Amino acid sequence: xxxxxxxxxxxxxxxxxxxxxxxxxxxxxxxxxxxxxxxxxxxxxxxxxxxxxxxxxxxxxxxxxxxxxxxxxxxxxxxxxxxxxxxxxxxxxxxxxxxxxxxxxxxxxxxxxxxxxxxxxxxxxxxxxxxxxxxxxxxxxxxxxxxxxxxxxxxxxxxxxxxxxxxxxxxxxxxxxxxxxxxxxxxxxxxxxxxxxxxxxxxxxxxxxxxxxxxxxxxxxxxxxxxxxxxxxxxxxxxxxxxxxxxxxxxxxxxxxxxxxxxxxxxxxxxxxxxxxxxxxxxxxxxxxxxxxxxxxxxxxxxxxxxxxxxxxxxxxxxxxxxxxxxxxxxxxxxxx
Numbered sequence: 001x002x003x004x005x006x007x008x009x010x011x012x013x014x015x016x017x018x019x020x021x022x023x024x025x026x027x028x029x030x031x032x033x034x035x036x037x038x039x040x041x042x043x044x045x046x047x048x049x050x051x052x053x054x055x056x057x058x059x060x061x062x063x064x065x066x067x068x069x070x071x072x073x074x075x076x077x078x079x080x081x082x083x084x085x086x087x088x089x090x091x092x093x094x095x096x097x098x099x100x101x102x103x104x105x106x107x108x109x110x111x112x113x114x115x116x117x118x119x120x121x122x123x124x125x126x127x128x129x130x131x132x133x134x135x136x137x138x139x140x141x142x143x144x145x146x147x148x149x150x151x152x153x154x155x156x157x158x159x160x161x162x163x164x165x166x167x168x169x170x171x172x173x174x175x176x177x178x179x180x181x182x183x184x185x186x187x188x189x190x191x192x193x194x195x196x197x198x199x200x201x202x203x204x205x206x207x208x209x210x211x212x213x214x215x216x217x218x219x220x221x222x223x224x225x226x227x228x229x230x231x232x233x234x235x236x237x238x239x240x241x242x243x244x245x246x247x248x249x250x251x252x253x254x255x256x257x258x259x260x261x262x263x264x265x266x267x268x269x270x271x272x273x274x275x276x277x278x279x280x281x282x283x284x285x286x287x288x289x290x291x292x293x294x295x296x297x298x299x300x301x302x303x304x305x306x307x308x309x310x311x312x313x314x315x316x317x318x319x320x321x322x323x324x325x326x327x328x329x330x331x332x333x334x335x336x337x
Contacts, residue, residue: 029059031268034072035089038208038289040065045281045288053275059268068206069095069172069255076104076260086263087272091127091256092172093315094179097322099258100126106261108273117296119252119313127256130276131291133225134250134313135176136243137163138211144220147244151184154246155195163196164210164219167203168332172253173210174203177223178332179316180251182324193335200336226250226307231290233303242308249312255291 040046040063050061066072069090076083081104091099099105107125116122122129137154139147144161148154154163166174181189201219204210214222221244232238257276259269275281282293286300293300 029265029268030062031057031059031086031265031272032062032064032084033087033089033272034064034066034076034083034085036068036072037065039063039090043288045284048284048288049276049281052280053272056275057268057271061272068170070170070175071206073099077102080104081262083260083262085260086265086269087257087259089130089257089276091258092176093254093256093318094172094175094321096124096127096256097318098325100124101322104261105258106263106266108259108270110270110273110277113277113295115295115297117292118254118294120254120315122254124256127258128273128277129254129294130257130273130281131285131289131294132252132254133227133291134252134310135173135180136224136226136228136246136250136308136310137221138214138224138228138241138243139221140240141242142240147221147242149245150247151181151192154199155192157199159198161199161221162201162219163199163221163223164201164213165203165223166207166210167205169329170205171207173207173223173225176251176253178328179321182328183251183314183316184248190331190335193332197336203336225253225291226310227286227290227292227304230286230301230303230307233306234287234301239306245308245310249314250310252313252315254315 035046038044046063050063053061064085066075069092072088072090073095076085076088105126108128110128112123118129118132148157165177168174168178181192185192201213204213207224210222211224213219226243229241229243232241257273259266259273263269277294279295279297282295282298285291285293286304
């Protein structure tokens with residue numbers, strides 16, 4: 001056989017082999033997961049979660065990422081029954097009732113975890129928790145040695161002290177702040193907003209825009225999570241960013257996953273939700289999503305012991321959230337204009 005014949009034969013066999021591999025890969029079921037950018041990013045939990053799940057499911061996990069949870073949910077609402085999603089990853093308790101009422105989600109039929117660790121009892125048949133966090137205002141203790149310890153003190157900060165928060169219409173942390181104030185001040189939350197307005201630099205569309213402005217020194221405080229300082233301590237070896245502990249208590253946010261009702265991959269989606277609650281995944285949540293795991297058998301990094309630990313943690317009543325969403329947003333908008 002001439003050398004050129006051998007080369008041609010090699011390429012024929014190579015093409016056939018790659019074709020067979022390509023067909024085998026194409027035959028693997030694809031699980032499409034809608035989520036938010038930071039979850040799917042290379043530094044978030046998404047890649048590790050996908051790798052570990054694919055190793056046991058003989059499938060392909062495909063993330064479709066949006067800016068935040070509100071944008072993700074809006075995308076599904078817009079697509080309706082024609083959505084390509086199988087799973088939504090990153091809804092929260094403040095969106096759960098609206099998502100359930102949409103009729104786009106199936107019951108997950110998961111067996112509740114015995115080692116569940118959440119600030120409230122959770123038994124929702126449609127949405128399964130995978131992490132949780134507590135809202136707080138983050139500050140730089142080198143620049144602010146005496147931070148406010150209550151909303152009363154926050155309202156009385158000098159006008160030159162600037163706070164950046166998220167827009168409650170487009171951001172789940174922003175809406176959590178609205179609920180935080182509505183819960184603590186049911187009769188005069190709009191007055192608190194008016195008092196805070198001179199100190200609020202801006203309302204950003206999402207969490208990352210707000211936190212970036214704070215890190216760049218454009219604001220003195222930012223609405224985030226009590227776990228945010230852990231990132232700086234672990235990833236950057238920096239211990240100057242702290243969360244202000246408020247005497248009135250702090251509102252919590254539980255992140256949830258749900259299965260789309262018309263998915264053709266229900267069993268696979270169900271296994272994915274179960275995988276999110278496994279010890280393997282829960283052990284990486286604290287240092288990738290920088291939130292608390294939902295299991296009480298996960299050992300937290302030492303930095304988490306340095307975080308504030310509010311004695312009073314609450315969650316707004318899920319049943320009233322959707323019914324009151326529109327009037328709450330209208331009151332907020334009138335107060336801050």
